[in-house]
Amino acid sequence: xxxxxxxxxxxxxxxxxxxxxxxxxxxxxxxxxxxxxxxxxxxxxxxxxxxxxxxxxxxxxxxxxxxxxxxxxxxxxxxxxxxxxxxxxxxxxxxxxxxxxxxxxxxxxxxxxxxxxxxxxxxxxxxxxxxxxxxxxxxxxxxxxxxxxxxxxxxxxxxxxxxxxxxxxxxxxxxxxxxxxxxxxxxxxxxxxxxxxxxxxxxxxxxxxxxxxxxxxxxxxxxxxxxxxxxxxxxxxxxxxxxxxxxxxxxxxxxxxxxxxxxxxxxxxxxxxxxxxxxxxxxxxxxxxxxxxxxxxxxxxxxxxxxxxxxxxxxxxxxxxxxxxxxxxxxxxxxxxxxxxxxxxxxxxxxxxxxxxxxxxxxxxxxxxxxxxxxxxxxxxxxxxxxxxxxxxxxxxxxxxxxxxxxxxxxxxxxxxxxxxxxxxxxxxxxxxxxxxxxxxxxxxxxxxxxxxxxxxxxxxxxxxxxxxxxxxxxxxxxxxxxxxxxxxxxxxxxxxxxxxxxxxxxxxxxxxxxxxxx
Numbered sequence: 001x002x003x004x005x006x007x008x009x010x011x012x013x014x015x016x017x018x019x020x021x022x023x024x025x026x027x028x029x030x031x032x033x034x035x036x037x038x039x040x041x042x043x044x045x046x047x048x049x050x051x052x053x054x055x056x057x058x059x060x061x062x063x064x065x066x067x068x069x070x071x072x073x074x075x076x077x078x079x080x081x082x083x084x085x086x087x088x089x090x091x092x093x094x095x096x097x098x099x100x101x102x103x104x105x106x107x108x109x110x111x112x113x114x115x116x117x118x119x120x121x122x123x124x125x126x127x128x129x130x131x132x133x134x135x136x137x138x139x140x141x142x143x144x145x146x147x148x149x150x151x152x153x154x155x156x157x158x159x160x161x162x163x164x165x166x167x168x169x170x171x172x173x174x175x176x177x178x179x180x181x182x183x184x185x186x187x188x189x190x191x192x193x194x195x196x197x198x199x200x201x202x203x204x205x206x207x208x209x210x211x212x213x214x215x216x217x218x219x220x221x222x223x224x225x226x227x228x229x230x231x232x233x234x235x236x237x238x239x240x241x242x243x244x245x246x247x248x249x250x251x252x253x254x255x256x257x258x259x260x261x262x263x264x265x266x267x268x269x270x271x272x273x274x275x276x277x278x279x280x281x282x283x284x285x286x287x288x289x290x291x292x293x294x295x296x297x298x299x300x301x302x303x304x305x306x307x308x309x310x311x312x313x314x315x316x317x318x319x320x321x322x323x324x325x326x327x328x329x330x331x332x333x334x335x336x337x338x339x340x341x342x343x344x345x346x347x348x349x350x351x352x353x354x355x356x357x358x359x360x361x362x363x364x365x366x367x368x369x370x371x372x373x374x375x376x377x378x379x380x381x382x383x384x385x386x387x388x389x390x391x392x393x394x395x396x397x398x399x400x401x402x403x404x405x406x407x408x409x410x411x412x413x414x415x416x417x418x419x420x421x422x423x424x425x426x427x428x429x430x431x432x433x434x435x436x437x438x439x440x441x442x443x444x445x446x447x448x449x450x451x452x453x454x455x456x457x458x459x460x461x462x463x464x465x466x467x468x469x470x471x472x473x474x475x476x477x478x479x480x481x482x483x484x485x486x487x488x489x490x491x492x493x494x495x496x497x498x499x500x501x502x503x504x505x506x507x508x509x510x511x512x513x514x515x516x517x518x519x
Contacts, residue, residue: 044094047084051099054080070409153202154331156277157324158304166325170211171336173481177215178326179341181207184216186343187377187400188229192259199263205277206259208327209284212319218253218380223493223517228252229380230262240264253383278303278320286316315492344369344402352395353412357424358387364411364420365403374403472513480505480513489518 058077081102088094157163170178185192185207196206213231214220221227225234228242232252237243240261242252251257262284269280269288273295282303283291294311301308303320333340358378367373379387381398391397399407410416472483480500484491495505497514507513 043091044088047088047091047094047099051081051084051102054078054084055102153204153277153327156275157328158278158302159328160304162304162321163324163328166321167329167336169322170325170329171338173479178211178329178338181211181215181326182330183341183343184376184380185210186345188216188218188255188380189345190347191256191381192229195256195260195263199267201263201266202327204327204330205266205323206262207330208323208325209262209281211326212323216380217376218255218383220490222490228258229255230258232258232261236265237261249384255380255383274300276303277324279308281320281323282312282316285319286312341371344400346401348399348401348404350397350399350404350407352391352393352397354393355390356411357390358382358385360420360424361397361407361411362387363423364416365406366410366416368406369402374406377403470515472515474507474509474511474513476509478507478509480507483507483513484518487515487518489515493517 054077058074058081060073081099085096085099088096088099192206192210193203196203210216210229214229216229218229219227220229220231222231226232227250232240232242234243234252237252242254242257242261243250245251266280266284269283269291270276272288272292273279273283276295279291279295282294290312294308298305298308303309309317329336329338358375361378362373362375365374370377375387378397378399379385385391411420472487474483480495481491483489484494491505494513494515494517495501497516500506
């Protein structure tokens with residue numbers, strides 16, 4: 001094939017150049033637009049690469065062994081993804097939907113790490129998105145209660161010196177109980193509040209009753225036989241569907257079932273008592289028959305009318321303002337300098353990878369993000385199980401996103417799990433030895449001889465319960481509240497047994513206190 005002479009090629013190039021010079025101006029504009037399109041395309045590719053890299057860092061962090069480092073790394077990766085989404089929104093031609101899909105998929109698949117890492121002293125506003133229920137009137141939720149329209153609880157109760165005295169007690173000697181009540185309630189809120197909202201009852205009222213009845217401890221019981229977070233007696237519980245569910249479990253301990261029963265009970269009382277919250281609470285505590293009789297005999301006068309008030313026992317006179325006071329503080333914490341404990345309470349489940357008890361889980365979980373650890377939360381959310389019962393692998397437990405996260409890190413493998421298993425399996429009786437017996441297997445060789453074999457435990461007599469302390473001699477610096485906590489007593493019951501008067505509960509060093517009903 002003949003080669004075209006160079007001058008001829010140059011002529012063609014010159015000809016093309018001349019042609020280009022005669023193109024309309026809009027052709028040059030199109031070239032500029034194409035260049036800008038290429039630039040935007042390159043930027044979109046760069047953003048996608050950043051998103052992919054952040055996603056990889058996130059998933060790699062999820063396989064880490066250290067819980068805190070993993071949470072920090074995943075949070076940083078999520079922050080990078082958010083930056084990419086924001087940049088994409090400002091970039092023409094970038095698909096924000098695609099970027100968001102990755103970001104939202106990871107958020108939904110794993111715990112909220114901003115929640116896990118949040119300042120534990122910070123406020124914890126209630127997230128109503130956790131409590132969505134199409135059957136619940138919007139005016140009944142906690143946010144609406146703070147609005148002008150939702151102030152019906154505030155308007156329905158009398159804020160008087162008796163309630164103020166109750167607030168004073170909750171904010172002084174009983175502040176620890178108030179804080180515990182709030183923390184325990186937050187773990188169970190998604191189980192309990194929907195029932196009150198469905199019945200149009202203020203959530204604050206539920207909190208006030210629970211705080212006074214049990215401090216949110218599901219397994220509390222009274223000497224009279226009332227049990228559960230809202231303290232139902234057997235007969236009253238049966239009227240509203242509570243009791244043995246056929247498996248041996250008493251549903252009075254179940255937070256959701258007991259809240260539903262309480263909502264039904266209070267709706268019934270308020271229907272009889274002209275929507276009086278005070279008289280309905282008096283019926284809840286002092287008997288519905290008495291409340292209805294007093295209401296009819298006095299022509300429906302207020303609970304605070306002296307002729308009405310004096311027909312109720314001392315316990316009810318104390319109960320009504322204390323419940324209202326706790327409910328009031330639930331609605332107005334900032335007014336009283338309350339900073340509620342921050343609680344990571346987003347519901348999640350745990351499927352046991354191997355047999356474990358709630359005690360074992362509590363040990364291996366640790367208390368990262370919680371002052372007292374997670375035994376109370378696990379017990380409240382799983383009231384069916386005794387904490388020392390070994391549950392089989394595959395058991396589904398109710399928990400939170402944080403507990404689920406900690407379980408994966410600490411309770412499925414590793415030294416923390418081994419330590420928890422060892423501690424739960426330990427038996428104090430095996431520490432007893434007889435001098436002169438052979439050294440038990442596993443005893444350190446450096447131990448001072450002679451060492452001994454295990455002394456067989458002497459079985460308790462059938463039917464005879466283990467002995468409990470019956471009295472306590474008050475020591476200097478102790479209060480009735482601290483003694484109640486030490487021996488697991490109900491403060492009011494302990495005061496009654498020892499004939500101590502409210503609100504001081506005056507005791508002195510050397511005084512002997514009866515510990516009946518303590519546990």
